[in-house]
Amino acid sequence: MSHSIRTALLVVLLATTCAPAAAQEKFPSRPLEVIVPTPPGGGTDIAIRLLAELAEPALGQKIVIVNKTGGGGLIGMAQVVQAKPDGHTLGGLWNAPLTMTPHMQPAPYKPTDYVAISLADSAPTVFCVKKEFPANDGKEFIEHLKKNPGKFTYGNDGVGGTIHLSAERIFSKLGVKTRPVPFGGAGETLKNYLGGHVDIYGGSITPILPYIKDGSNKCLMVTSSEKLVSMPQAASLSELGVPDTGTALWHGIVGPKGIPAERVAILEKAFREAARSDKFRQYMEPRGIKVEAASGADFRKLIDSEYAAMGDLMKSIGLTK
């Protein structure tokens, strides 16, 4: 089995590499490890695995994905931060462990403990309703919600989850009051929404896409500042007058602080190329996910601004620890 051969190879190589690596050593000199702090098979896991596979040729070494679950992503991320900063151990993550969860729970790391390498993709969340709902575009949607404060329920991915926070960020700016019902993920939200147990679907695009296509549901709002080509009916945040309140669900690669700059540059280049590749694009775009392939510097800016915005938001809705 190639998985175990990979592991065995990694084990042998790690065990024999006791001497400190010489500065002139070629990087990377052995297989890399990317820690994904979710169980295998979820959205983040799939995206990072695909990205890693596509980055292998540029790096000349295999990339092994290690799933380390727990603590809402904090445990896996902690392991990244504590790893040896030689560039061979990295983290593949989404927003929450970096910008959201640390506000709610004591995290064993600070934003300055890691270096941002590259942002791979990002996807806004959408808000959809059944076709009978009395609104046909974003503005009518918000109007209707404002007229009925506290009446409508929307499904999200758990209190303090990405969907919940991105929704509240917008709703609080617009003065809308709805009742969030926490579910375990897009799949459960979808199921409960389709069964009529909640009024509004709030979540990622991919699961609800087939149900929009067949006309039984309509998407009225998207949490990005520009409109989505695939969903013309959904109002963008600019159209609603609140362009800077968007939060997308993104995936990116980070590493422990202290990796030498030349190595970071090599990694950044490899992962950006991987994200720009056709195969990655072909996977992401039909799902409504935007390929970013951003530089480490841009990624860092996004993380820092989102971290600050989330801190403020959570204080205002009373979620901070």
Added chain:
Amino acid sequence: MTTFDYLMGGFAVATRPDNLLFCFIGCLWGTIVGVLPGLGPLAGLTLLLPLTYKLEPASAVIMLSGIFYGAMYGGSTTSILLRIPGEAASIMTCIDGHAMARQGRAGPALVVAGVGSFIGGTMSVVGLTLFAPPLAQLMLKVGPAAEFALMALALLVMGFVSSGPVLKTIAMVVLGLLIATIGLDPLTGFPRFTFGRIEISEGLSFVAMALGLFGVSEILLNMEDVLSVKPIRPTLASLIPRAADMRASAPAIARGTLIGFVFGFVPGISHVVSTFASYAVERKLSRHPEEFGHGAIAGVAGPETANNATTGSAMIPLLVLGIPAIPATAILLSALMIHGVNPGPQLVSEHPQVFWGLIASMYIGNLMLLALNLPLVGLFVNLLRIPYAWLAPSVLLICIVGIYSVNANAAEIGIMAAFGLIGYMLRKLQFDCAPLLLAVVIGDRMEVALRRALIISDGNWAALAQDAFSRIFLGAIVVLVALQCIAWRLGVRRKDLVELKSTSEENPT
């Protein structure tokens, strides 16, 4: 084209030599993973998932689903032989299955478990083939309120099934539910009973608890006179079930199939809940209820059939709606997505060879598993010949590796030891551990369902009984409680009569 034509097309895909091989690998791996305590179908699936990236979507999903239902076959082996549940769905099998093994009847138990699993699994696929789309729509209607009612019903059923006084059973169930609350609150993220340690934020490891309460406690109990635990020496003849066994099992298998298929609708834990519903039903309907707990074969046949019967219906939400109902099917979902195949309403029309190929392969897979498991019965039963002095430490070693393989956290071995001690003491004092463990399994979901239902209804408790499904389940609870009260009153009356009779005999006038 009729369903039959589609299915034949599916068989054309499933019987390609490479797909047959993948099916076999999946089933074999699933059996191994099911047999080994600690590793369950989820672990088996995740270990093999990366290997499937290079395969065609149909082949990938055929192999992965083989692991999924294969594990339901393997789980019964250690349950029967060692009283260690191979995975959660085999907990009920431990009770009567191991009792049968103690009586030298491990062979018939294993055979009946295998046959029942085959029938349950196959019939479940038939149900999937014929009824998938309407059933999917029906499943959507089960919302949080109905889910809560169903789980309360399941716990009630569990209470009736357990041996021993009612109060003790309730205490164990409540204790299990409390243990399930340890960790971050799933709805608000607030840490409960974690003492500030992130490692516990997902709750105590279920595998560690199960192996501790059942496996380690069993070994500790036996340690007291380890030298006198006689290895069981089965003869060839005793491997084969007697005619009486088959007659007793057949109705249990039939009922187990139905129960399992119906319970496949319960999101999240269908395979576990179905086993104790089946056990309860068999005990209630049996002409010899006192045998249960001491080696009643229906107590093995029913649950083992039921857990396999959930595999077909558990696939329905995935294939028809694109929603994974249980964690193992979530891995199937991601395998499909990586190949660009989006499960959902368009799956059948856009990728018929994947959908029908998968269904066809499930028929084949169940056959393969039957052929795999039956001959192995002789081999497994001979494991019991090993002197306990060697068997016990080896079993502990396997449990330890099993636990470590899940989270690479040595502390979980300590948790297993702690629960082993707790289980040992509870069993000595005649508290039943099965309700405890089963309550832990469903506690999380039950609480979440209740709170969500209350959030949706904005605090209105009456709303919990408003939709059709909730009413059905709540009605069932009322009926069961009423029946139990009547039975108790009748039992008391009978006891009074017996006492009257004996006192009058003692004091003849």
Added chain:
Amino acid sequence: MTLTLPRGEAAVAAVLIALAVYVLWEAEHMPASTPGQPGAGFFPAILAVILLICAGGILISSWSSGKDAAAPTVIIGHSKVWITLASLVALTFALEPLGFVLAASAFLFVLLRFCGGVNWLAAGIGAITLTLAAWYFFTAALGVALPHGVLPL
């Protein structure tokens, strides 16, 4: 330790009552619940109350049957049981520092020799053989990562 069954049951009931009280106390400190938003402490509090009632009932019934002289006795604890438990706890702490091969061999050796009554030589050889077999099976065939500890294995 020998005690009567009802006494043992009463002891368990007492522990459960203490646990229920602790849960109630903790639940007080959890975020408040409103009818439309049951908080983190909601479910544990309800459970704790039910547990108090049940454990109370068990305590009362075992108290009354404890007066009965014919109550059955149980023996709890045996040297081999403590040895097994102690070995498991020791393994928990030793596994990662010492590595699987050393820790598991020692564990198996202790159990074989002191609980199983196997002689020194057979226990030693058996422990090492079984450990190595498990090592190769799980790491090579199944791809499970076991800690190396001090050995280069």
